[in-house]
Amino acid sequence: MKVLFWGVRGSIPVPGPLTQRYGGNTSCIQLETGVQPVIIFDSGTGIRRLGQLLAARGTPQEIHIFISHAHWDHIQGLPFFDPLYQSGNRITFYSRKRDEFCLRDIIHKVIEDPYFPLSHEDWKADVNFVELEDGAGAEIAPGLIMRSSRLNHPLIANAYRIDHQGRSVVYVTDTAPFDHMVLDRDFIPKAPDLSAPVAPEVAELLAVMRQNLVDLCTGADLVIYDTMFTEEEYNRNPHWGHSAASHAMSVCTQAGAGHLVIFHHAPERTDDQMDRMMEGIIEQYKDVDMTISPAIEGRTIEID
């Protein structure tokens, strides 16, 4: 099983010399299992180059794209995903079901007037959408099992796990930790007081979400986790929906995961600053039995 990092940046693509090493394209990760279908997590701008590679392979291809949530940085690459424009391909999108809207409508809106010169009517591939109930899973191909779990991020995000032949990867983004507040519909204009007590029903929901995520990550070989913030940044803006390394480590160590990948890098964080952040994290957890490494655009991690 191989994990290929096509886009590792959060919020907005960041071109330029200061982000060359870690990369400036937004979230897109591919999982190569050795069998069909092609598995992709999210479609930030990183999906563009992946799409060029896939399109060069010809048709027909079966591609499954697991969308964590529809914030721009996770879907903005779609209009540039060449396989959508090749007939013969079959592309399936997965997302968490919401009653008020469906992913198909959202994606169609993304790719239409006035935002973009083409529309979904220009797609030639056979495209379908699977809306998942909370915590749903599926066998997406013989022996290829997908599971999901709700994350703590505005308008709700989904984490996904893929198991195949005894190997497993979990994609956990975007998420705040499960400590202080549930992020859903409401806009929170100011950082809440983190020392204030949490209402019992909120605390219970957070505990359930966290346990479900721990269950999802249990025994996983690799966990790719939204660790956009430093600890200080989280404390300043806990309502922004992202985690720091300590939150990821707490879940991953409890779950007995093997390897944590630091992911969804802040747009303003330069390569040198990322180096220092990684050094600090690795030093802090050097006595913990867990591999920790950074997501880097262009990197491949092999799981054997």
Place this chain on the structure above:
Amino acid sequence: MQITFWGVRALVPSPGQETTVTGGNTLCITVRGVAGETLVVDAGTGITTWGRSILSGDYGRGQGELDLFITHPHYDHIQGFPFFVPAFIPGNTIRLYGSTYCKRTMEQVLESQMNPIFSPIQSLKNLNSNLLFPDVKPGDTLSIGGLAVQLETLPHVTEQAMGVRVREGGKTVVMAPDVNYPEGVVPPEALAFFRDADLLVHDIRSFVPGLERLHSREAFNARDAVAAAAAAHVKKLVLTHFHFDSTDRELEQLRESLGYDHPFEIELAREGSTLWL
């Protein structure tokens, strides 16, 4: 006048080693007058770089004012706005122009880009600065301090886009960063708008229909831009709106292929560069 390019790419930002010289951010141009007046054309991701660079001045203190002209509501012209830090600082005033070219208003276009589904900001109302949407029409003129601004409609495939002409003293810059001529013929209204400009900033693309708009790099040949510049007797042509896959090397070769025996200078816009008039 200082004209600075903060983003020169079409359609989608293109990070990577091969685009670092020309730049990978999407469209944004700033014009600064001698008295410090500030005018911005387009809010692609380049506006986020500019936004951070001005925080040490009035815009960081909530005492800034600026006029932002969105030539067309395609993403590469608006995607940077939710990340434009001065828009979050109370006290700043931002006037946004461009409604004529949206099927709805500019305010509605920007608001739905910030829809809670797509953006954690959720709404323009959550930006703390003072946003205004003055009603302007093609042909209107307005003054920003000592900058005389004229707006015009230019063809843009099947829709239309805004051109912005700015004069300070005896010098004129015309910005047409997203314009295509469907028959390959530059209409007389466009030529009149470009006429005698000291600097014409023009879309490098010639018209290409349908899917090829995304994939065809042949359209990025500068033919129409050079023809327009020649017919309008401009003094200098700066090409912009490069395909996201065009590498720095390919763009250099393209510039070479245009030759040097034109009656005006031709340059490629480069992210981070400033031209003075």
